[in-house]
Amino acid sequence: MPSFPTTHLGFPPAQQAQIIRANQRDLFHVSSLREQTExxxxxxxxxxxxxxxxKEVDAFVKLLYYGLTIGRATQTLGEEYTDIWQYSSKRGNLPPSTRRRALLIILSVFPAYALAKLGSNMSLNQMYPELGTWLRRIQKTLSITTEVNLALFYLRGTYYDPIKRILGIQQLSSFPENPHTRPPSYSLLGVMIGIRLVYRLVQELKPSLWPNSTVSQANDDSTSGSMNAFLDDRPISQVIKSQSLEDAPVVPAEDDEGTALDVASISEDLRQSRNCTxxxxxxxxxxxxxxxxxFCWNCIVGWGREKAECPLCRQSLVLSKLLPIYNL
Structure with missing residues (x-):
């Protein structure tokens, strides 16, 4: 990547609109690459x-995309689309070093992968209950940090990504500034995100400020628990939480103990219509x-843990409301 020191060549900083469009374009290409890989x-x-x-596929696709662009010291497809370049504010406006680019890729992929992987490991969370609590706290902290960084970006126009803020990686534009036009301002979005953060802070402090509100919340939880569906003599929510699908063996339909049908006596034409999508x-x-x-029970539960929507019609999917069927 060529050197673009703003103090010598006069290249202006990238505008907010360029940075936003570049990130949206990168997300589109990553999503498209992931769909093709899947x-x-x-x-x-x-x-x-x-x-x-x-989760491994998602991490691999991101490593492949950003490794072939940022890792090779070239523009991403989004940056090429808006004609902006990365530079390091900590190296005298020179391009980011190889070490800094590697850190940018690693910190953008592996922490999110590790948190998602540990959070979905039900057996590990059961063995170490405190681990799940800490993971939720870390995820909440990262979410708040991302929103704070986004609010600062909309207000000040630099560092759309919190990792780039930590590493001091900014972006400049190859287009000269036009003194007769004023770039659009996104400060209102920053103010709105700030208001939402204040609201979330109030909600977090609400139990300590108004202790009586926790009583009504407990009553709501007990009411929802009393209406929980049951699988035999166990609540479905309890079965889902205690179930590990990672090592679940594939059971032939003839050995299915969750049906009252004699599958072996069903004709081949009818059995083909019983396939899980x-x-x-x-x-x-x-x-x-x-x-x-x-669906198969294991299939839809595994799907629902990743996406809370029906894979066919995209309606909301609540795993605790799945209904076992024994005669279809």
Missing amino acids: TVLRSWLGTRRLTRWD LCLEERTDSCVTECGHL
């Missing part, structure tokens, strides 16, 4: 196995969602 892997592994490796295999431990679609 399509290839789904044909090899199947949907059920691919769901188990969803997630694993593309014959359903086992069949269950139905609120929107009326049938």
Whole structure:
């Protein structure tokens, strides 16, 4: 990447609109690359196995995209689209060093992957209950930090990414400034995000400021618990929390203990209509969602832990409201 020291060549800082469009473009290309990767892997592994490796695929795609762009000291496709370049404010307005670029890629991918991986490990969270509490606190802290950084970006126009703020990586534009035009201001968005942060702070402090409100919250929790659906003699919410799908073996339909049907006596034509749309295999431990679609129990629970929506109609998916079906 060529050197663009603003003090010598007079290149202006990148405008807020350019930075925002560049990041949106990068998100689009990462999402497109991930969809194509999942399509290839789904044909090899199947949907059920691919769901188990969803986080690894996401991390691999990001490493591939940013490694081939930032790692090679070139523009990302979003930066190329808006014609902006990265430079290090801590190196005298020179391009970021190899070490700083590597840190940018690593910090952008691996912390989020580690938190998502640990948070989805139900057996580990059961063995160490305090771990789940700490993970939620870390995720909440990172979420608040991201919002604070975004508010500062909209107010001041620098460092759209909090990791770039830590590493001192800014962006400049190859387009000269036009003294006759005024760039758009996004300060109102920064003020609105600040108001939302204040509201979240009030909600966090509410139990200590108004202790009586916790009583009504406990009553609401007990009411929702009393209306919980049951699987045999156990609440479905308890079954879902205690269930680990990572090492769940694939059960043939003939050995399915979660059905009252004699699967072996069903004709082949009818059995083909019993396929699960997630694993593309014959359903086992069949269950139905609120929107009326049938899936394998393991398939839809694994899906629902990642996305709270039906994979067919995209309606809201609540795992505690899944209904087991024994005769379909």
